[in-house]
Amino acid sequence: MIHLKIGKMKLDGNLVLAPMSDVTNLPFRLLCKKYGASLVYSEMVCSGGIVRRNAESMGRCLTSEDERPFGIQLLGSDAADLVNSAQILQERYNPDLFDINLGCPAQSVIKNGFGSALLKNPAMIGEIIEQLSSALDIPLTAKIRIMNSFDETLKIARIIEKSGAAAITVHGRTQKQGYSGKSSLEFIKGIKKELSIPVIANGDIYDEKTALEALEYTQCDGLMIGRAAIGNPYIFRRLSHYLSTGELLPPQAMDERLRDFYEYTALCRKYDMLGLNDLKLNAQYFTKGMDNIKSVRIEINKANDIDSVMGIIGGLE
Ligand SMILES: Cc1cc2nc3c(=O)[nH]c(=O)nc-3n(C[C@H](O)[C@H](O)[C@H](O)COP(=O)(O)O)c2cc1C
Known part of the structure; x- marks a missing residue:
């Protein structure tokens, strides 16, 4: 079992629950945790909503001691707002880390310049990560999608590392692909090779075989599981059992x-x-x-x- 290390935080494994809107609420995260997720993230929360103390946005960050370590994923493009919202959330919920969403492809998100829209503006990404990581005393991670070219993707990943992020998650699909097509392990492997912060591979990991293949091929430090965990938090037990023993568990009764x-x-x-x-x-x-x-x-x-x-x-x- 590989222990993912993010900043000074050493996790008990390397399987991470992906942030998913309308899915990864506190009850669901607790189930994933019970079955062996080593790190869980809230669904994305918009910094603007937090700064306005919108009750629904704040409610999405509700946490409990039982799910630690717990990360809150922020969505936004204004560095000052993002810092402000992180400070408000830190005071209220005391998360173990924050993540910045640089991958969401939804129209409603990119039309505001958030999520994957930021990938077109690497300088702004640098600014956001620098300000957030220097304002926070807990680690900041970033979650990106890939660009059409590997070099462009690597340029962004390097900026993220240089600006102070403690780890990066790479979903191997472009903004345009949305959730279709195949996630590119090749791009993820290339980024892992070039960066010194931990890299977490994401996209199309849905069983023991795809998990092992992603880990072995990319040599990444961790795996992030999204859709395969929906209605199936037990996947974390299956995957962690397989990755540490090589044995397949029977299907869940x-x-x-x-x-x-x-x-x-x-x-x-x-x-x-x-x-x-x-x-x-x-x-x-x-x-x-x-x-x-x-x-x-x-x-x-x-x-x-x-x-x-x-x-x-x-x-x-
Ligand atoms: C219903 C749903 C909601 C999602 N919401 C978010 C989100 O809030 N933030 C984020 O970074 N990614 C979000 N994603 C993307 C996932 O975190 C993940 O990157 C993607 O599903 C690929 O991983 P998978 O193949 O394991 O599902 C969402 C995906 C789904 C299916």
Whole structure:
């Protein structure tokens, strides 16, 4: 097992949960942590919302001691706002690190010049990282997508390193690719070779084989898992078991998957986060791939209240 080190922080492994909007809330992160994620990130939060103390934005950063180490991912392009928001969040939630989002390809994000739009302005990236890392006494990481050319990607990665980031995550897709096509391990490997800060590989890691291949091929310090963890936090146990022993675990039993779903809902209740839409989505995610699930999925879709969703899932036991 490789221990990822970010700044002075030594993690207990090297598997990281990706920040995912509307997915990686506190209850979900706690499940990933339970199964062996060594570092978890909040979904992206817009610095403008934090500076205005918007309740919804602040709520996305809710954390608990049980999930540490915990990182908050910031989204924005104004260095002063970003610093200000990080300080507000540090005072309220005391995270172990911050990440800056330089990869989101959503139209609503890039039209404001945030996320992957910043990749077109390396000087601004340098400015943001320099100001954030010198204002903070905890590590700052950055998450990028690749550019069309390797040299352009490397130039940005070098600026990120030089400006004070403690680690970088590289998703091997371009902004234009969105989530389609293949994530390039080749670009990630090239960046790892040239940088001295830890590099975390991201994109299309969804099972033991893809995890091992990404680690061996890129020689990266860590792996970040996104979509494969949705409704499947158990993936962290599978991957960490395989990477440390070479053994494949059997598929997670259906009753255990349902138990995870109940644990998720119990945590949502505990933290006052239980909402119908999120519950319906997670009921779908946690039952994905189960036998004869199609009619159940249709029922979940039609459900109008929380009790109905819980009743439908209860019927599967
Ligand atoms: C639903 C969803 C929401 C996402 N939200 C964010 C986000 O808030 N911040 C971010 O940096 N990336 C976000 N991403 C991108 C993931 O962090 C990750 O880079 C991408 O999904 C590739 O990794 P994967 O192949 O393991 O899913 C999101 C992806 C998905 C599918």
